[in-house]
Amino acid sequence: MGYDFDKVINRYNTNSVKWDKTERLFGDKDILPMWIADMDFACPNPVVDAIKERAEHGIFGYTSRSRNYFEAFIDWVERRHDWSIKKQWIRCTPGIMTALSIAIQTFTNEGDRIIIQTPVYTPFTEVIEKNNREIVLNPLKLDHKKYKVDYENLKEVAANTDVKMIILCNPHNPVGRVWSKEELTKLGQICMENDVLVVSDEAHMDIVHKGSIHTPFASISEEFADNSITCTAPSKTFNLAGVQMANNIIPNKELRDSFTNMIDRLYLGLSNTFGVTAVENAYRYGEEWFDKFLDYIEDNLAFLTEFIETNLEEIKVIPPEGTYLVWLDCRELGMDAKALEDFLQKKAKIAFDEGYTFGVGGEGFTRVNIACPRQTLEEGLRRIEKAVNESLIRVGKETQ
Ligand SMILES: Cc1ncc(COP(=O)(O)O)c(C=O)c1O
Incomplete structure (x- = not known):
């Protein structure tokens, strides 16, 4: 084509x-x-054609997500990232930022502290502040045109008992790092040891240049999967930000149930008709x-x-x-x-x-x-x- x-x-x-x-x-x-x-x-083209066909139908009532929707996404993650995920782990939100806000509201309390690694995607700061949580910085270190995690500082800040979460940007916007498995393992271990939940924003997971490999944080080990939420969306991969769809992967049942509870409280359970069509066709045929x-x-x-x-x-x-x-x-x-x-x-x-x-x-x-x-x-x-x-x-x- x-x-x-x-x-x-x-x-x-x-x-x-x-x-x-x-x-x-x-x-x-x-x-x-x-x-x-x-x-x-x-x-x-298959996305545009599928949306046109759906529009031709003319009825746009309440819309759910079919088995085909989930399978298209699961197959994509398996093919592109060598990670087998289960349908029941996935929770949908209208965008990743909504998922981050839900995670903050669900797993932390007002006044709790959340780590971010600047320079980082600006809305991370906003979503923490708007939810009346406090930001703890673990700024990245620039070393010969390559940004690195400051593990010593991370250990220090994570040890603080009111630090409950880190929002990880994996790959990292704006500095373009695709964190290696070794780097993520080091970071994940510090978080495990200090009871810090990892919310891994993997919005850019598919857009990786030659010579680099994206590692989904939760794919590294069962322990990491149990202590994390992975937020993904087709918005960057297929230029679908306007359909407002995100797929969040939560293998830990306890975390997932709490997250689902918040989705229910906010009445976010249904989807946009064209979003469902677009996303399924993008992952399947894009x-x-x-x-x-x-x-x-x-x-x-x-x-x-x-x-x-x-x-x-x-x-x-x-x-x-x-x-x-x-x-x-x-x-x-x-x-x-x-x-x-x-x-x-x-x-x-x-x-x-x-x-x-x-x-x-x-x-x-x-x-x-x-x-x-x-x-x-x-x-x-x-x-x-x-x-x-x-x-x-x-x-x-x-x-x-
Ligand atoms: C790291 C990161 N997370 C989240 C988003 C926004 O995602 P969404 O539109 O699904 O809320 C962006 C958009 O640029 C991003 O770069």
Whole structure:
């Protein structure tokens, strides 16, 4: 089946957060949106066809999830991640963030403390604070362009009796690490020893670059499976964030029953008609599209890396092992967080996700979304190049 990832699709007037909200959020309609983790590619054809067929039926009453829905997901996880999961372990929520909020409400109390490893996906901070829990930081350490877990600090903070949970980002957005089995084992053991529940957000589990392997945290051992909740969604893999569906894997019956209880209290048990159709067909028939997408992203990454190395010596690419997000070290531009934001938005007319929004360790960095046609990526990079060339930063340097 032919897929044309080079095709530029106009996304304006589709209620797209990335495109239609750009002017409101960034105050300028000419800004090129390369922020939020949402791709500018059309979904796999079998997904689009299945949604059309479902729409043709014309009746959209209360919708449940069939055995086929679960089997498509279970087979995908087995095939892509070599992990055998059972249907009864899966609990569905309208998105991963909902699952994280449910987990926090179910397994911790107000005032309890929850570990996150910054710089990390901004809503982790928000969901903890909105639920009146406290954040405990275990910032990642940057070592020669590679981020690592600070195990010594983790041991110290996890030992605190009011620390009840860690929200792990596996693979890690925004720094692109695909944590190895050894790294996860070390982290998991510290959590087990200190009674800290691991909520493993595996939103980006499928998007892994050549040479890296994603390890689902709970697949490592029965003990880890028993002390964890794994949150997954088709939103990143197949660009289906808008259908608001997530599959959460909870092997431990006691944890699962409590989680289910909260789903029931919130009346979240049913699903969106088109979401169910989309997700089942994506996991069942979307693989060919997905493999081609991965190749395209690898090429985009190579293009971006070469462009930056050749034309933007002040910016360093942190090589991602996974995700379609790239973390750029802009500290050599010599700007503080606000100046860098202004520079990118007002001068380069680019919307990236600014590093400081990802918490401690993010200042001086920015995150670019490369899940777009090459032409869009090149346009974005050229805008930065032009802005740097015209700015006093480089002029000043050259005249020194
Ligand atoms: C690590 C991570 N978790 C969760 C989400 C959001 O997932 P959902 O839309 O399913 O709530 C994202 C989206 O970018 C993400 O990067």
